[in-house]
Amino acid sequence: MTPRARRLVHAVLFIVLPALASGCAAxxxxxxxxxxxxEKTMRFIPSPMExxxxxxxxxxxxxxxxGQDVAGGGCGCN
Amino acid sequence: xQLEAPSRPSALRSRLSAVACLLLASGMPAAAHAQTGATSxxxxxxxxxGEKSRxxxxxxxxxxxxxxxxxxxLSAQLGIDVITGASPSGAMPSGRIQTTTTPSxxxxxxxxxxxxxxxxxxxxxxxxxxxxxxxxGRLTSTTxxxxxxxxxxxxxxxxxxxxxxxMQRLTTLTVGAGFNRDGVFPVGGTxxxxxxxxxxxGTGSNPKRVASAMAGVSRILTRRWxxxxxASRAFERGYLTEPYKVVSLLDANSGVTxxxxxxxxxxxxxxxxxxxxxxxxxxxxxxxxxxRYYWDDWGVRSNTVDLKYRRxxxxxxxxQPHLRFYRQSAADFFTFGLIQGAAVPDIATxxxxxxxxxxxxxxxxYGFHLADYPGEFSVRAEYMRQWGNGHPPDAxxxxxxxxxxxxxxxxSLIVGYSVQF
Numbered sequence: 173m174t175p176r177a178r179r180l181v182h183a184v185l186f187i188v189l190p191a192l193a194s195g196c197a198a199x200x201x202x203x204x205x206x207x208x209x210x211e212k213t214m215r216f217i218p219s220p221m222e223x224x225x226x227x228x229x230x231x232x233x234x235x236x237x238x239g240q241d242v243a244g245g246g247c248g249c250n
Numbered sequence: 251x252q253l254e255a256p257s258r259p260s261a262l263r264s265r266l267s268a269v270a271c272l273l274l275a276s277g278m279p280a281a282a283h284a285q286t287g288a289t290s291x292x293x294x295x296x297x298x299x300g301e302k303s304r305x306x307x308x309x310x311x312x313x314x315x316x317x318x319x320x321x322x323x324l325s326a327q328l329g330i331d332v333i334t335g336a337s338p339s340g341a342m343p344s345g346r347i348q349t350t351t352t353p354s355x356x357x358x359x360x361x362x363x364x365x366x367x368x369x370x371x372x373x374x375x376x377x378x379x380x381x382x383x384x385x386x387g388r389l390t391s392t393t394x395x396x397x398x399x400x401x402x403x404x405x406x407x408x409x410x411x412x413x414x415x416x417m418q419r420l421t422t423l424t425v426g427a428g429f430n431r432d433g434v435f436p437v438g439g440t441x442x443x444x445x446x447x448x449x450x451x452g453t454g455s456n457p458k459r460v461a462s463a464m465a466g467v468s469r470i471l472t473r474r475w476x477x478x479x480x481a482s483r484a485f486e487r488g489y490l491t492e493p494y495k496v497v498s499l500l501d502a503n504s505g506v507t508x509x510x511x512x513x514x515x516x517x518x519x520x521x522x523x524x525x526x527x528x529x530x531x532x533x534x535x536x537x538x539x540x541x542r543y544y545w546d547d548w549g550v551r552s553n554t555v556d557l558k559y560r561r562x563x564x565x566x567x568x569x570q571p572h573l574r575f576y577r578q579s580a581a582d583f584f585t586f587g588l589i590q591g592a593a594v595p596d597i598a599t600x601x602x603x604x605x606x607x608x609x610x611x612x613x614x615x616y617g618f619h620l621a622d623y624p625g626e627f628s629v630r631a632e633y634m635r636q637w638g639n640g641h642p643p644d645a646x647x648x649x650x651x652x653x654x655x656x657x658x659x660x661x662s663l664i665v666g667y668s669v670q671f
Contacts, residue, residue, distance in 0.1 A: 200418065200420070201420060201470050201471075201472060201473050203418075203419075205473045206470070206473070208473060208474055208531040208533070209470060209473070209474075209476065209531070211531070213536045213560055214476065214529055214531060214536065215529075216468070216476075216527050216529065219293075219666075219668075220313075221293045221295055221311060221313050221327065221666070222295065222630070222664065222666065224311075224327070224378075225295065225297055225309070225311065225664065229299065229634075230576075230609075233603065233609065233636060233660075234552070234576060234578060234603060234609060235548075235550045235552065235578050235581065235603050235604050235607075236521075236523070236542075236544040236546075236550060236552040236554070236576075236578060237484070237521065237523075238462075238482045238484065238521060238522075238523035238525070238542070238544060239480065239482070239523065239525045239542055240480060240525065240527075241409075241411075241464070242409045242426045242427060242428035242462045242463065242464050242482065246396075246398065246403070246407065246430045246432040246458070246460065247374070247398065247400075247405065248372075248374075248400050248403025248434065249333075250492075250603060
């Protein structure tokens with residue numbers, strides 16, 4: 173891992189993670205304010221099947237993998 | 251002293267709160283179930299994928315999910331890939347016109363600057379199972395299993411994930427792990443790496459094991475905004491070489507190809523990545539943005555930016571443009587060819603997917619309903635372009651005048667259908 177990559181990862185881990193864990197929002201989001209958040213579109217993977225197809229394409233054409241999940245099967249395509 | 255009774259929330263506020271809590275506690279599938287009374291969901295898609303003058307893929311996939319009143323869900327997904335066409339063999343352009351004659355007498359002339367391709371045809375079947383179960387109010391476990399098989403590759407895998415909702419469900423922590431037990435059994439046997447291919451290691455299956463782990467945190471930042479950070483690692487052990495790929499031997503002066511060797515990769519690979527995702531709701535439209543940094547001990551580093559914008563249209567239709575940009579550095583042992591007579595390294599590959607490549611994806615999804623049919627239809631069309639530096643500084647002879655990494659144009663079309671019943 174290059175020093176530049178290490179700095180980038182450290183920046184993510186030490187700045188973004190605590191911000192997310194502690195909550196950098198100015199005010200709390202009460203349950204009755206979560207109507208928009210409850211919509212199907214507000215998921216990080218709105219369509220698991222389309223996500224799986226995309227990951228399969230990228231995996232077969234690129235040298236990287238990983239991201240949202242540990243799931244997903246092996247393939248002889250790469 | 252008489253104390254005043256604590257103020258009580260209004261009846262309307264209490265009811266709204268209860269409804270919101272119920273929706274969030276039970277998860278989206280169960281929420282949809284509660285709204286429609288459905289107990290099952292079917293998702294189906296057909297992928298048509300084509301690379302210009304190379305591979306074509308036809309991939310129908312079906313997924314059935316059973317939704318239970320207590321929030322559990324059980325899903326099974328079956329996919330079939332029909333793959334035909336050709337892919338680069340790893341060999342460099344010969345630098346001169348090549349004429350080949352097949353046993354049937356068919357004569358083929360390959361231009362001097364053309365990347366050699368290898369034809370293939372295969373069918374892959376894959377089955378994925380997933381069981382999701384909420385428990386203790388704030389925890390959800392997800393366990394999955396995978397099996398796939400193709401002509402020369404088999405994969406068996408299992409994975410598990412646990413999510414915990416914390417801090418009034420504003421924060422969700424996720425940890426997960428997976429293991430794959432794969433086997434590679436090349437047609438015609440496994441060649442010895444960096445040989446002329448005539449010597450075989452064996453004709454049986456070569457083991458490949460992949461263990462992976464991930465941890466993540468997602469956070470509701472505002473009424474409209476969610477962010478997540480995920481980090482994952484994967485450890486691959488075993489046969490990681492592409493048995494059909496080769497590395498060209500080049501004449502040191504002219505650059506003309508004079509032979510080829512089978513490729514050879516390390517027997518281990520440790521991967522890692524960090525993904526930052528954001529979803530922002532604009533009252534009607536939704537903006538998805540993510541960035542991933544990836545690195546491994548083969549020397550590959552990559553940056554990926556993915557942007558989607560879901561635009562809600564009239565009559566429950568939507569249009570979702572998609573833009574993705576990917577850039578990777580080459581693996582340490584990637585080469586555009588070896589010089590004949592020079593010392594042969596222990597590991598070498600000319601597989602473009604381990605080269606210094608870029609990928610740009612541009613597309614859009616259109617979602618709609620048909621009046622006489624339940625469920626939602628979607629059509630997605632995407633264009634993908636891959637390219638790299640086809641004029642490396644260490645190219646020799648005629649190779650300097652040839653684009654060694656020609657751009658590849660790819661088109662894909664996905665037709666999807668989703669219905670609850």
